[in-house]
Amino acid sequence: MAEVDKKKLKLYSFWISSCSFRVRIALNLKALQYQYIPVDLFKGEQLTPEFTEVNPTEYVPALVDGDVVVSDSLAILMYLEDKYPQHPLLPSNLHKRAINYQAANIVSSSIQPLQLFGHKSVKEKFGTHEELSFNRYHIGKGFEALEKLLKDHAGRYATGDEVFLADLFLAPQIYSAIKWCNVDMVQFPLLARLNDAYKGLPSFQDAMPEKQPDAPPSGAS
Ligand SMILES: N[C@@H](CCC(=O)N[C@@H](CS)C(=O)NCC(=O)O)C(=O)O
Numbered sequence: 490m491a492e493v494d495k496k497k498l499k500l501y502s503f504w505i506s507s508c509s510f511r512v513r514i515a516l517n518l519k520a521l522q523y524q525y526i527p528v529d530l531f532k533g534e535q536l537t538p539e540f541t542e543v544n545p546t547e548y549v550p551a552l553v554d555g556d557v558v559v560s561d562s563l564a565i566l567m568y569l570e571d572k573y574p575q576h577p578l579l580p581s582n583l584h585k586r587a588i589n590y591q592a593a594n595i596v597s598s599s600i601q602p603l604q605l606f607g608h609k610s611v612k613e614k615f616g617t618h619e620e621l622s623f624n625r626y627h628i629g630k631g632f633e634a635l636e637k638l639l640k641d642h643a644g645r646y647a648t649g650d651e652v653f654l655a656d657l658f659l660a661p662q663i664y665s666a667i668k669w670c671n672v673d674m675v676q677f678p679l680l681a682r683l684n685d686a687y688k689g690l691p692s693f694q695d696a697m698p699e700k701q702p703d704a705p706p707s708g709a710s
Pocket residue numbers: 505506507508509530535547548549550560561562563597605
C-alpha cells in the first residue's frame with residue numbers, strides 16, 4: 490500500500506469495488522479533495538495488518554478524516570453528509586428520503602453481499618457458470634424490486650431531478666451487473682434510463698472504476 494499523507498481525507502478503495510465507487514461519487518459531488526489509497530483485493534491487501542488496523546472487518550471502503558476512521562459505505566456517506574453538508578445526499582421531503590434509504594438498502598443488503606458471496610463461495614464450490622446464474626438471479630430480483638419501488642418517484646434520477654443517495658448505490662450496482670454479470674438491462678428500462686443519465690455526470694464519470702489510479706491500463710479484471 491502507498492505511503493499515507495497525514496493531511497487530507499483518505500479513502501481506502503479498490504478500483505472495481507462497487508462499495509468504494511459509492512463513496513467516490515459522494516466525495517466528488519461534495520467537491521472534497523482526498524487521497525486515494527489503493528487496497529488491492531486481488532492480492533489480499535485487505536487482510537494485511539496495515540489495513541486491518543484501519544478496518545478490522547477486512548473490507549473496503551474505509552475513510553479517514555483526521556482522527557475519525559469510518560468504514561462501511563453507508564456509514565461513510567452519512568458521516569460525509571453530516572460533516573460536509575454541501576450538495577445534500579438526502580432530500581428534505583420525508584417520503585423521498587425513505588425511498589432513498591429503501592433503494593440504497595436493497596442494493597447494499599439484498600444484491601451486493603449476495604454477489605460477493607456468489608463470487609467467493611459459489612464460484613469456489615460450483616464453478617463460474619453457477620456463480621453467474623446465482624449472481625444474475627439475485628441482481629434480477631433486486632432490480633425488479635427497484636423498478637417497482639422507483640416507478641412513481643423517478644425523474645431524471647432515482648427520486649426526482651436531483652441526485653441523491655439512491656443514485657449513489659444504483660450507479661455502481663448497475664455498472665457491476667452489466668460489466669461483470671453481463672445483465673441485459675432491456676428487462677429493467679427505468680434502471681437503464683437512470684444509468685444513461687449517470688453517464689453524463691462528471692461526479693459519476695470521475696468515480697468510474699476505469700478512472701481510478703489502481704485500475705489496470707486496459708480496465709480489464
Ligand atoms: N457493507 C460494506 C460491504 C463492503 C464490501 O463488501 N466490500 C468489498 C468490495 S465491494 C470487499 O472489500 N471485499 C473484500 C473481500 O471480500 O475480501 C460496505 O457497504 O462498505
